[in-house]
Amino acid sequence: NAGVTQTPKFRILKIGQSMTLQCTQDMNHNYMYWYRQDPGMGLKLIYYSVGAGITDKGEVPNGYNVSRSTTEDFPLRLELAAPSQTSVYFCASRQPHGRGSYEQYFGPGTRLTVT
């Protein structure tokens, strides 16, 4: 089991550029999440998905889009990158409550800088 994998590990974007952060899990988890972590802060939820084809906004969705075409993959799209999106991005997954552990498993994170 590779768990939750994220690519790339680091990226520098210019203002106005776009990119997709990739997230894949091999644990057959239904729930997947994208969080961002700003310096000196805890993680905040951007988007989440409870299964293929179903996504919903979290606390800080502006400037981002997601899709969930398969159980395994949950990419995060940044359109028109802005300096405020400089952050570390974490993808996580878990099974829904009542189906095994309720632990969220995190990927290693992507450090994104927008200049």
Next chain:
Amino acid sequence: AQTVTQSQPEMSVQEAETVTLSCTYDTSESNYYLFWYKQPPSRQMILVIRQEAYKQQNATENRFSVNFQKAAKSFSLKISDSQLGDTAMYFCAFMKQGGSEKLVFGKGTKLTVNP
């Protein structure tokens, strides 16, 4: 909305000693879970310990234990026999049962274990 507060931005402890990290939360929910996550310099989010709100018994995991005071909405983490490898950011997190089951994080406490 739920909030999680960690009032100690930084703490330090001598190797082999005991340290307690504080966490308080605010919620009107009845069914929820509380977690402590460790984030070492590698950035990886690692689950340390979890507590189900319906359980009165405090959770323990080897050198890690919690003091869960439900009425006071307090959830502190005690680390016994501190080791150099315990140096990390520690995040307290809340999860409401049902719905997105997202994690709501505190801002974290930076713990340094000194030799």
